Amino acid sequence: MRVIILGGGLMGTSTAFFLARRGVKVQLIERGFVGAGATVASFGNIRRSGRALCQLPLARRSLDLWGRLQDLLGQDVEFRATGHLRLVFDAEGAADLATYAAAAQPHGLQLEQLTAAELHRRFPGLGPDALGASFSPQDGSANPRLVSPAFASAAARLGAEIETQAGEVQITRNRQGFEVACARGRFQGDVLVNCAGAWGTAIARHFGEAVPLEIHGPQMGVTEPLPYRILPVVGMWARDGGAYFRQVERGNIVFGGGVSRVPVPDSGHARYDPAGLARQLAPLLRLCPALADVAIIRHWSGSEGYVADMLPVMGASATTPGLFHAFGFCGHGFQLGPGVGAVMAELIATGTTETPIGAMAIHRFANGATP
Numbered sequence: 120m121r122v123i124i125l126g127g128g129l130m131g132t133s134t135a136f137f138l139a140r141r142g143v144k145v146q147l148i149e150r151g152f153v154g155a156g157a158t159v160a161s162f163g164n165i166r167r168s169g170r171a172l173c174q175l176p177l178a179r180r181s182l183d184l185w186g187r188l189q190d191l192l193g194q195d196v197e198f199r200a201t202g203h204l205r206l207v208f209d210a211e212g213a214a215d216l217a218t219y220a221a222a223a224q225p226h227g228l229q230l231e232q233l234t235a236a237e238l239h240r241r242f243p244g245l246g247p248d249a250l251g252a253s254f255s256p257q258d259g260s261a262n263p264r265l266v267s268p269a270f271a272s273a274a275a276r277l278g279a280e281i282e283t284q285a286g287e288v289q290i291t292r293n294r295q296g297f298e299v300a301c302a303r304g305r306f307q308g309d310v311l312v313n314c315a316g317a318w319g320t321a322i323a324r325h326f327g328e329a330v331p332l333e334i335h336g337p338q339m340g341v342t343e344p345l346p347y348r349i350l351p352v353v354g355m356w357a358r359d360g361g362a363y364f365r366q367v368e369r370g371n372i373v374f375g376g377g378v379s380r381v382p383v384p385d386s387g388h389a390r391y392d393p394a395g396l397a398r399q400l401a402p403l404l405r406l407c408p409a410l411a412d413v414a415i416i417r418h419w420s421g422s423e424g425y426v427a428d429m430l431p432v433m434g435a436s437a438t439t440p441g442l443f444h445a446f447g448f449c450g451h452g453f454q455l456g457p458g459v460g461a462v463m464a465e466l467i468a469t470g471t472t473e474t475p476i477g478a479m480a481i482h483r484f485a486n487g488a489t490p
Contacts, residue, residue, distance in 0.1 A: 120143055120144065120467075121307065123147075123148065123299055124145060125299070125315050125322060127149025127155075128156050128267055129263075129452070129460075130452065130459050132268075132271040133460025134445065135460075137460045138464040147271070147280070147282065148301060149282065149284075154268050156316050156421065157423045157448075157452075159267075160336070160389070160420060160422070161421075162363065163262060164352055165200075165260055166255075167179070167182065167203075167228050167258055168203060168205055169205070170451070171429070174455065175227065177458045177462065181455050181461075182257060182458075188261075194265070195265075196265045196269050197261050200257055202256045202257075202259060203254070203259065203351060203354070204245070204253070204351040205252055205254075205353075205355055206245065208248065212250075220232060220253065228255070231253065231255070232252075232253055235251050237251075246407075259351070262367075270460070287301065295309070296309040297310070297441065311441060312443045313444045313446055314446060315446055317387075317423060318387075318424075319446025329484060332427070333424075334389075334422050334423065335425055336380055336389030336390060338375060338376075338377075338378050338391055338392065339373070339374070339375045340373075340375070340396075340399075341372065341374070342372040345371070347366060353365065353406055354376070372407075372413065377403055380423075381420065390420055423448075424447040425450065430478060431447045431452060433479040433480070434466065434477075434481065437482035443466065
């Protein structure tokens, strides 16, 4: 079996790696550079709390892999299980936390629910007016700039062929399977895996599978380095997502949220909108008032695909044998990445997977329906 993977982000490179580990011949085709799309724009959050319940088995499998990646890939991708802290500022947030914690427990996610006193004792300086928080000690963060290249390099060592700067692709279904023509040549495969991120919907549409997806850019920033004191990733229970931040070991504070994502134009180039900075900083400073006088040194954005029901598309095609999809992770796919690769490789190689992904199947959009 020969597998062609379209897309060199975290989903594509992890799928390539886990397929290559199974001895499958893999050709990965990336139109630009490995990891330079939505993955590198990511915040780097390894978070399970607040996810759709149907994603928690996949998130659990992925978390297990995050803890083993340095051994699997032969490279430190800076995964640190420093915990994930989400602060509560109002009664609505407190109710959401309590409801979610109870619903997530049967899926293996145990959230510590902290009172205000416990929060301020364990994490002084954070959310001085917070009513409490949830804490997930096994979660944490990793470096989005390192992980996709690390997966691609490890896959290549196992025999996978990685083609970058391939430009636009033309896909043909023939008797032998799939032919992909691009600037790097023509490639033939028995199986085609659509890991094209925000552009995955165009490939699905090519095979008669319409997915309601919009492309938006997150609004991200990073500060000057500070003394390294804040270990967990910090966010909030807010129905609009709220703000979030983490401090990297070099001392910089990486932050996002707090404002709406910016639509990405047809050019595909996401942009940061400086007009929203003041609105973004207000909830950030509520999380950590000590950041008020810190210099911001860089802003960025990236193109992320958001499906209408905020669930990704993952699994086998509903129209075309040999075609598989893993795209549209709605801005929260980073934590899932290793698990997605393992599940897709298992599904392609064996025809089934031990991890339930049925809620993410593309057939939920059959006949133009939107769940």
